[in-house]
Structure formats: structure tokens, C-alpha cells
Amino acid sequence: xxxxxxxxxxYKLSDCGNHWRTSxxxxxxxxxxxLQIYKDSGVWTDFVSxxxxxxxxxxxELTLKGQPDKLKETLQSIxxxxxxxxxxxxxxxxxxxxxxxxxxxxxxxxxxxxYDKKNISESTQKKFKLGLAGQGNMYRRMxxxxxxxxxxxxxxxxxxxxxxxxxxxxxxxxKNRWVYPAYVPSKESVDEIIDQCESVYIVESIGDAxxxxxxxxxxxxxxxxxxxxxxxITYLTSKNLKEIxxxxxxxxxxxxxxxxxxxxxxxxxxxxxxxLDYICIKNPPKGYNDLGDAHQDGQDLKLWSKxxxxxxxxxxxxxxxxxxxxxxxxxxxxxxxxxxxx
Numbered sequence: 001x002x003x004x005x006x007x008x009x010x011y012k013l014s015d016c017g018n019h020w021r022t023s024x025x026x027x028x029x030x031x032x033x034x035l036q037i038y039k040d041s042g043v044w045t046d047f048v049s050x051x052x053x054x055x056x057x058x059x060x061e062l063t064l065k066g067q068p069d070k071l072k073e074t075l076q077s078i079x080x081x082x083x084x085x086x087x088x089x090x091x092x093x094x095x096x097x098x099x100x101x102x103x104x105x106x107x108x109x110x111x112x113x114x115y116d117k118k119n120i121s122e123s124t125q126k127k128f129k130l131g132l133a134g135q136g137n138m139y140r141r142m143x144x145x146x147x148x149x150x151x152x153x154x155x156x157x158x159x160x161x162x163x164x165x166x167x168x169x170x171x172x173x174x175k176n177r178w179v180y181p182a183y184v185p186s187k188e189s190v191d192e193i194i195d196q197c198e199s200v201y202i203v204e205s206i207g208d209a210x211x212x213x214x215x216x217x218x219x220x221x222x223x224x225x226x227x228x229x230x231x232x233i234t235y236l237t238s239k240n241l242k243e244i245x246x247x248x249x250x251x252x253x254x255x256x257x258x259x260x261x262x263x264x265x266x267x268x269x270x271x272x273x274x275x276l277d278y279i280c281i282k283n284p285p286k287g288y289n290d291l292g293d294a295h296q297d298g299q300d301l302k303l304w305s306k307x308x309x310x311x312x313x314x315x316x317x318x319x320x321x322x323x324x325x326x327x328x329x330x331x332x333x334x335x336x337x338x339x340x341x342x
Contacts, residue, residue, distance in 0.1 A: 002042045002056060005074060009063050013037075014166060017137070021167065024048065026062035031258070033167060047226060048258060050265065050330070097174055100153040105145060109134055114142050114161045115210065119296045124213045127186060128206070133158065137172065144206055146173060147183040149191075154178070157206060157224065169205070171224065179235045180222050181209060194219045199243035200236065201282075201305075202228060202266065203291060204259070208247070211295035215302045223248075226262030228269060237273055244270060245305075246281045249290040259290075261328055264318055268336040276340055280309040281318075315340045 006013060006022070013020040014032065021033045024046050029035070037044040042056025057078060064071040108131025112122050115130075133143045141158030148154045155173020157180075182191040194200050197219040203209055209220045221232060226248065236244065246266050249259035263281045270279050285304050288294040295301055322329050322337035329337070 001078070002037065002039065005060070005077065006037070009060075009074075011035075016167060016170070026059065026065075031254075049328075050227065097148075097154050097177065100145075100156075102153060104153070105129065105131065107135070108132060108143055114159075115207075118207065118292060119214070119298070120207075120210045121214050124210050127184070127213065128181060128210060129184060132161070138170065141170060144180075145184075146178050146180050147185065148177075149179075149183050151183060151185050159206070169224075175224050176229045177231045178222075178224065178229075179232055180206075180224075182221060182235065190218060190220065194221075194239060194241075198239075198241055199245065200239070200241060201245045201247050202232070203247050204249050204262075205290070205292070207292035208249075208290055211291045212301055212305070214295060215300070215305070217301060217305050223266075226258060226265075228266045233270070233273060236270075241274070242278055244274060244279045246270075246279070247284065247291060248281075250284055250288065252289055256325075256328070260321075261325070264321060264337075265329070265333060267318060268322075268333050268340075271336055271340060276315065277311060280311060280314060282307070282309055 003013065003020075006020075010025055011022045012032070013022050018040070019036050019038045022035045022037065023029045023032050024035045027049065029048060031048060034048045035044060035046055037056075037059070042059075044054050044056065044059050045052040046054075057075065060074050060078065061071065064074060111132040112125045114132070115125050116122070128144055130142050130144050133139055133141050138156060138158040140162055141160050143156050143158045145153045146155040146157060155171065155175070155178065158170045158172075160168055160170070182194070183189060199219055201212060201217065201220045202223060203212070203220060204223050204225060206222055209222050212218070212220050221235070223229070223232070246263045248263035248266070251257050251259045260283070263283075267279055267281055284291050285294045285299050285301075288297070288299070291301060294304070319337045319341035322334055326334065
């Protein structure tokens with residue numbers, strides 16, 4: 001039911017297992033992975049505008065705004081479909097997080113060529129316990145096991161090795177619960193390093209994290225996207241942190257710098273939990289899209305990490321940026337941005 005309606009409205013759906021990814025046509029978006037829509041319920045999340053867990057009807061209302069006749073017809077078809085689904089609705093079960101046996105890693109090939117070409121050392125790759133999948137849902141992806149605080153594997157993140165294959169990253173497990181690579185088994189875990197440093201870098205992808213690792217900066221946590229999750233915020237608040245560095249990407253190829261906007265939104269979100277003197281945004285080195293690109297090109301990320309940020313000037317910049325891009329930020333963001341510069 002959901003698929004037929006969405007395609008009829010012009011949404012081009014990319015199949016991602018239990019959900020689809022597509023662009024947010026209702027607001028004229030061009031990011032083909034911005035919108036996540038679950039197949040079984042139609043519940044959707046817009047990762048760019050930060051609208052999360054919205055009902056399917058709301059998406060239809062937004063898409064057909066200004067087309068009352070088409071909207072009425074489509075909503076009626078949804079109602080009819082929902083009635084049919086209700087007759088066969090299974091009992092609701094409590095969904096537990098799946099735990100995977102460590103032996104599953106034996107199916108991964110110890111092939112490090114892909115990240116060798118990105119200037120990531122083999123020793124760092126081994127610390128992240130990655131391997132190439134030769135079969136299954138992660139076929140031809142560099143696979144990273146995700147561990148919880150009990151050293152149990154609770155999911156996997158896979159980066160395709162084939163050019164122009166989407167999605168670039170694929171995840172198995174409850175990504176919004178991950179605090180990675182904090183608990184990857186090691187002689188000295190990232191969790192312990194963060195405690196010792198009393199600081200942490202928040203980056204968008206595992207590639208960025210490995211680039212920092214290779215440069216000797218190991219107090220790092222991965223967002224797996226633009227926005228910081230409640231699980232990561234909970235983790236950060238449990239630590240005695242003196243510095244939180246938001247190192248999102250520079251999206252130079254996009255008309256709008258989504259990476260910078262994401263970092264600012266994360267900054268404003270964290271401002272509710274931490275003193276502003278403890279939070280800063282530190283973009284990748286000038287001219288580079290992300291830390292992985294900079295590292296591949298031979299940039300010294302250790303030196304980059306030591307550069308100080310003028311916090312007062314940054315607050316002023318954030319306040320002005322939000323003011324000049326009001327359509328991209330919520331009223332809550334705008335209020336927080338105004339306050340940080342007072």
C-alpha cells in the first residue's frame with residue numbers, strides 16, 4: 001500500500017531492507033537518502049529537517065499541500081488500506097537487541113586493500129576488526145562489527161567497495177543505540193581513552209574515525225550520519241568531559257553545507273547538557289570534505305586537532321548562521337542560538 005502511494009506521488013524509493021530511502025519531495029529536497037520510510041508502518045524520518053517518527057498521513061499531507069482533491073482521495077485510500085491491515089495485525093512483541101556470536105567474524109576476508117588506498121594503516125584496520133564480506137546482506141562491503149558495553153556484537157556497519165553503488169553505507173542492528181567504537185575490544189578501549197583525555201571528537205563516519213586513529217587521535221565516537229543520537233548524548237553525560245569537538249563534514253558538493261548545519265544543530269542540542277565552554281565545532285582542514293579525505297591526502301590531523309577554536313567568535317558565528325538560515329532550523333534551535341551569544 002505505502003509503496004504504490006509514494007511512487008504515485010513521485011517518490012523514487014531505494015530499497016534498504018525494512019525501509020526505503022528517498023529524497024524529501026515535500027520540501028523540494030534533492031538528497032536521495034534524506035528520507036527514511038519504514039515499509040510496515042509508513043512511519044518516516046527526515047534526517048535533514050530532523051522530523052522523526054512521523055505518521056505516514058503527515059507525509060501525504062505535506063506532499064499534497066495545495067491539492068485538496070488529490071489529498072482527500074489519497075487519505076481515503078490509506079484509510080481503506082489500514083482497515084485491511086488491522087484485520088491481520090499480529091500481536092505486538094517486545095523487540096530485543098540481537099546479539100551475534102563472535103564466530104561470525106570468521107566469514108569476513110582479511111582484505112585491507114580498500115582502506116590501504118585511503119592511507120589507513122593495516123594496524124588501525126585490524127583494531128577496528130573490519131573484513132570484506134563475500135556473501136550475504138553485506139556482500140562486497142567492508143564490514144565493521146559494532147560492540148556494546150558488554151563486549152557483545154550487536155550490529156554491523158558496511159561500506160561498499162564498488163563505485164557508484166548506493167547506499168554507500170549499510171547498517172544492520174539498532175544504529176540509534178550504538179556508541180562506536182567505544183567498546184571495540186582492545187588492550188585499551190576507546191571508552192578508557194576518552195576517560196583519560198576527558199575529551200571526545202564526534203565524527204560522521206567510521207572512515208573519519210580511522211583517519212583520526214591513524215593520526216594518534218583515538219578519543220572518537222561516530223554519529224553514523226549528521227545528527228547525534230540520544231544514546232551518544234547519554235554516553236557523553238556519563239563522562240567527566242572537559243571538551244566535546246564536533247567534527248562534521250564539509251559538504252562542498254551540496255548547494256547547502258549540510259555537514260556544517262548538522263554540526264550546528266548538534267552544538268545547540270548539546271548546549272542543553274554541557275557548559276558552552278566545553279563544546280566546539282572544528283571543521284575538517286580547509287579545502288577538504290571530511291577527515292578521511294584530508295588524511296588520505298597526507299594532512300597532519302594530529303596538528304589539526306591541536307588548533308584552538310575561538311569559542312566566543314564561534315558562538316557569534318553560530319548565532320548569525322542560524323539567523324540567516326531560519327528555514328533550516330527549528331524555533332528551539334533559533335532560541336538557543338540567540339541565547340548562546342548573549
